[in-house]
Amino acid sequence: MARLKVFKRKKIEGIDDSVYLSLREERRISRNNNRIIKRFEREKARKNVPEKEYLTVMRDPGNVVEFEDLHTYFFTDVGTVKAVNGVSFDVPQGKIVGVVGESGCGKSVTSLSLMQLVQAPTGQIVAGSIRYKASDGKVYEITQMPKDQMLKIRGKEIAMIFQEPMTSLNPVFKVGEQLDEVLLVHEEVKSDAEAKKRSIDMLKLVGIADCEKIYGNYPHELSGGMRQRVMIAMALSCNPRLVIADEPTTALDVTIQAQILELLREIKDKYEGSIMFITHDLGVIAEMADYVVVMYAGRIVEQGTVREIFHHPKHPYTIGLMKSKPGGETVGDRLYSIRGQVPNPINMPDHCYFCNRCDQAMPICHELYPGMTHFNEHHATACFLFGDEILQEEEVMESIR
């Protein structure tokens, strides 16, 4: 397999070398990126790939999705952004898994990797495994699936609700046309009349009154809450086994937010589906999720059941997130904020990513990256305060090469 080259930058006094590159360096990075990107794109574009090449088995048959050591990188002209850097967690059947973390921590890229929707050609899944158990009982290795085969899963088996419905709905088509298209493309219905009937039923299901009229409206004629309901109707129209809700309530006001969350919960129970709920809002996670995954700078720093994460958080970052939640103990208290900033994603350190912001950092934290310490079957954290397991970045890189 081809090797990923690591370029060492020259140190220039007084200049942040993670930002400035010589033209020569940029060209070398770009050439190397092109070579890597072409290899991955060739793999994805293969046609008539025998099914056995991307069939696999689940580690636990009770899961609908298993991420294992997933690495999704963006090959930019200024360096490689390790947006998802060794993420492993499961989404059990019929459960809600909340993925939480601040902007840029890799939550959305993890879900886009599952849909094979990472922005190519710069974005590529470079290593790891995503196993998906389909409704026909087959288990697919998503990272190995060719593009044409992904069409069978995307939209029909796994659906996604995006954060901002105004940018996700097409402004030049009526809501009804967009709903019908989903059903017709995935061959859920045979005729336009049947598609219209199903679309109107879906609008009814998501609590839209006067469905017939809304069916004929353009997205800009609807309120934010209605548009998000339409997005939910669209996502659920093919009865998917898994719904990825990527910050579905962030653009909505609080009352509408509560209604949408309630609706998602009701629909999940009705169809016994699973939800991967991505948000930076801990309040929403506490209300919705069964399991929580806390991500920081492309890695999981803590995971566990919602009770464990909220009542017994271990990692200093999770504790910081809990403290920075609005609604503290005393009225008038200043809101807590975690000091410092996330490290530059192009130049990630080879030690704990959180150590420049952590009040409990120890000498070892500035030298090595901690591995996962498991407290029980579900609860685990990556912090030297709870164990001395070390994650060898070099070993991970070696497996990619």
Ligand code: SF4
């Ligand atoms: Fe803080 Fe060290 Fe734990 Fe990192 S490993 S979170 S620096 S205590």
